[in-house]
Amino acid sequence: MKQVKTALLSYGMSGKIFHAPFLTLHPGFILMGAWERSKDLIRQDYPDVKRYTSLEEVLADDVDLVVVNTPVDTHYEYAKKVLEAGKHALVEKAFTTTAAEAEELDRLAKEKGVKLTVYQNxxxxxxxxxxxxxxxxxxxxxxxxxxxxxxxxxxxxxxxxxxxxxxxxxxxxxxxxxxxxxxxxxxxxxxxxxxxxxxxxxxxxxxxxxxxxxxxxxxxxxxxxxxxxxxxxxxxxxxxxxxxxxxxxxxxxxxxxxxxxxxxxxxxxxxxxxxxxxxxxxxxxxxxxxxxxxxxxxNYYGIFDGVYKAITEDAAEPVTAQDGVNIMKxxxxxxxxxxxxxxxxx
Missing domain, CATH: 3.30.360.10 (Dihydrodipicolinate Reductase; domain 2)
Incomplete structure (x- = not known):
């Protein structure tokens, strides 16, 4: 089974509760670590993963998928950098702060040939x-x-x-x-x-x-x-x-x-x-x-299984970027x- 190496952009409630448990349950994902600005909480739960100290460090690593689970007003900026780096992205809701930002991310993902999913769990x-x-x-x-x-x-x-x-x-x-x-x-x-x-x-x-x-x-x-x-x-x-x-x-x-x-x-x-x-x-x-x-x-496993199939089998994302655009409209x-x-x- 192909392994999708995945990193989180934070490890607060969202990362600890909604993402890491399902990423580690699914046999197709490898949880690489999380970006934590000052704390090192993820390694208390998952000792073998990394603590990244910057977004640049995440993007420089051998990571396939990045979960953008930071505050909403950062989604556009961070997701754009993830896509520009050629990584797949799973972006928490709200997708962005405006429909124009959502449309730009959708366009960029298509241009880069990567998968972009909105986390509407x-x-x-x-x-x-x-x-x-x-x-x-x-x-x-x-x-x-x-x-x-x-x-x-x-x-x-x-x-x-x-x-x-x-x-x-x-x-x-x-x-x-x-x-x-x-x-x-x-x-x-x-x-x-x-x-x-x-x-x-x-x-x-x-x-x-x-x-x-x-x-x-x-x-x-x-x-x-x-x-x-x-x-x-x-x-x-x-x-x-x-x-x-x-x-x-x-x-x-x-x-x-x-x-x-x-x-x-x-x-x-x-x-x-x-x-x-x-x-x-x-x-x-x-x-x-x-x-x-x-x-x-x-079972939120379903959205992660959908993301996995989108990346490894070129299936449609379980929640598409266009879905995210429509919500923002x-x-x-x-x-x-x-x-x-x-x-x-x-």
């Missing part, structure tokens, strides 16, 4: 996989209305300056927003227009922390919401079709389990509690039924819509 959540299975099955008939939420209750400001500072990558629209936008585009495709209301609700906050987006499709409206004042949370997914409805809590367990230090596997990983099953209420063969739907297993349009208080045609 929530496509591999158990809840979303279940929702997509129901939507694709046609059991609801034509879907006329949908809502996707990613809510939390956390009125406190983050101690991480890059999350709360006045920079182009900060704010909930570019933090949780890319997840729900990508899930909407995966289900329904690219919309015709966007309307958005972007607000700041937490005391002392300098960034947006409550978003409502409406995506307009022929015969379909999709509402996206994310905020920090949701102690009692509504269903994460609501699909309303001409024949019936499907409701599903956002209940994927992978992040919480990974935070305990547990390592992922390919057997019993990502199974939600049975009580979090979605509810289907629809008409099947002329009979109205209301029942719970078993949840699909989630929605974000750009949402900002313009909220500022101008009008619907923005795409």
């Amino acid at each position: 929530r496509r591999w959540d158990s809840d979303f996989k279940t929702v997509k299975k129901i939507a694709d099955s046609g059991v609801l008939g034509e879907i006329v209305e949908a809502e996707i939420r990613f809510d939390r209750y956390n009125p406190n400001l983050s101690p991480k300056a890059w999350k709360e500072g006045e920079n182009f990558g900060a704010g909930i629209l570019k933090d949780l927003g890319p997840h729900i936008i990508d899930q909407a585009l995966t289900l329904f495709g690219y919309p015709d227009a966007v309307f958005a209301d972007i607000r700041t609700e937490r005391e002392g906050s300098k960034v947006d922390d409550n978003i409502n987006l409406y995506l307009y499709y022929p015969g379909l409206r999709v509402r996206l919401h994310s905020g920090f004042f949701n102690r009692e949370q509504l269903p994460g997914f609501v699909l309303q079709g001409r024949k019936g409805s499907f409701f599903k809590d956002r209940a994927d367990i992978q992040e919480d389990v990974l935070k305990t230090g547990a390592k992922p596997n390919l057997d019993n990983w990502g199974a939600e509690p049975e009580e979090k099953s979605g509810v289907l209420h629809t008409e099947i063969d002329g009979e109205v039924v209301r029942k719970t739907i078993p949840t699909e297993k989630g 929605i974000i750009d349009a949402a900002i313009a819509s909220s500022e101008q208080k009008k619907v923005i045609d795409l």
Whole structure:
């Protein structure tokens, strides 16, 4: 099996929780190390890897793939250097800070003949996989209305300056927003227009922390919401079709389990509690039924396996750069819509 030598550009929560465990689980990857500016945390977990002290040191090494998992406002600069060095790149969300930056990275990757993937891992959540299975099955008939939420209750400001500072990558629209936008585009495709209301609700906050987006499709409206004042949370997914409805809590367990230090596997990983099953209420063969739907297993291994096949078999990336461009176009349009208080045609 061909080995893809991989380096991380940081080893905070993202590197420790979302990337390193799956890179070391997949037999096709070799974790080479991480760029750490002052600490040497990665070698506490993986003693045989390297601690890089600069991006230049990473790019000078015999590395095939670089994971750009640094703050959002650095993604464009770092990913561009990675691509110019002829390395493949896996870039965390938000892909960039603007659609123009995303389009430039897409162009550069094609020019260099390397693979560029956006890390939209929530496509591999158990809840979303279940929702997509129901939507694709046609059991609801034509879907006329949908809502996707990613809510939390956390009125406190983050101690991480890059999350709360006045920079182009900060704010909930570019933090949780890319997840729900990508899930909407995966289900329904690219919309015709966007309307958005972007607000700041937490005391002392300098960034947006409550978003409502409406995506307009022929015969379909999709509402996206994310905020920090949701102690009692509504269903994460609501699909309303001409024949019936499907409701599903956002209940994927992978992040919480990974935070305990547990390592992922390919057997019993990502199974939600049975009580979090979605509810289907629809008409099947002329009979109205209301029942719970078993949840699909989630596993972020899928995105890494897709990246591996893209690099070694020239398959399409599991989340393409064009997917990332489309998400950033929605974000750009949402900002313009909220500022101008009008619907923005795409």
